[in-house]
Amino acid sequence: MEIITSNKGCEKLCNNGYMYVLKHFGKSKITWRCSKRSSFKCMGELYTNIQKEDPVLKSDHNHFGDSEKVDVEKALCIMKQQSKSGLSKPLEVYAEGVAKLDGNVRSKMPVEDHVKRTLRNQRSKLNPIEPTSLDNLIIDGAYLN
Ligand SMILES: [Zn+2]
Numbered sequence: 001m002e003i004i005t006s007n008k009g010c011e012k013l014c015n016n017g018y019m020y021v022l023k024h025f026g027k028s029k030i031t032w033r034c035s036k037r038s039s040f041k042c043m044g045e046l047y048t049n050i051q052k053e054d055p056v057l058k059s060d061h062n063h064f065g066d067s068e069k070v071d072v073e074k075a076l077c078i079m080k081q082q083s084k085s086g087l088s089k090p091l092e093v094y095a096e097g098v099a100k101l102d103g104n105v106r107s108k109m110p111v112e113d114h115v116k117r118t119l120r121n122q123r124s125k126l127n128p129i130e131p132t133s134l135d136n137l138i139i140d141g142a143y144l145n
Pocket of ligand 1: 018034035036037042043044061062063
């Protein structure tokens with residue numbers, strides 16, 4: 001079992017080839033629901049304790065788990081975070097991330113261009129928005145006098 005934090009800051013739990021998102025944070029346990037709930041109408045759910053350990057399957061999935069797919073998601077998640085940090089270029093992040101994957105997993109990665117574009121978008125979120133015209137340009141009061 002492994003927990004990754006997605007870009008939007010929400011946690012995903014990976015277990016036996018399935019991915020779960022947090023559904024309910026209870027007093028003594030946490031309920032996680034399958035990340036394919038909307039796409040597969042899957043009702044698969046899992047419990048963990050408050051420490052997010054000891055996974056127990058609550059209700060079964062209506063589809064097979066795919067650990068390679070989960071590895072792809074994990075890799076993409078890490079790449080996005082590295083790009084967001086702005087320390088390395090999206091191209092480098094992608095090349096490094098892919099190099100770490102084994103062949104089967106790599107073949108399931110989304111198209112290269114698509115990933116790079118996503119990574120670039122992460123990066124541009126860091127930069128302040130450039131004014132597109134003079135109307136949008138706000139000049140600090142001190143310079144007006
Ligand atoms: Zn499921």
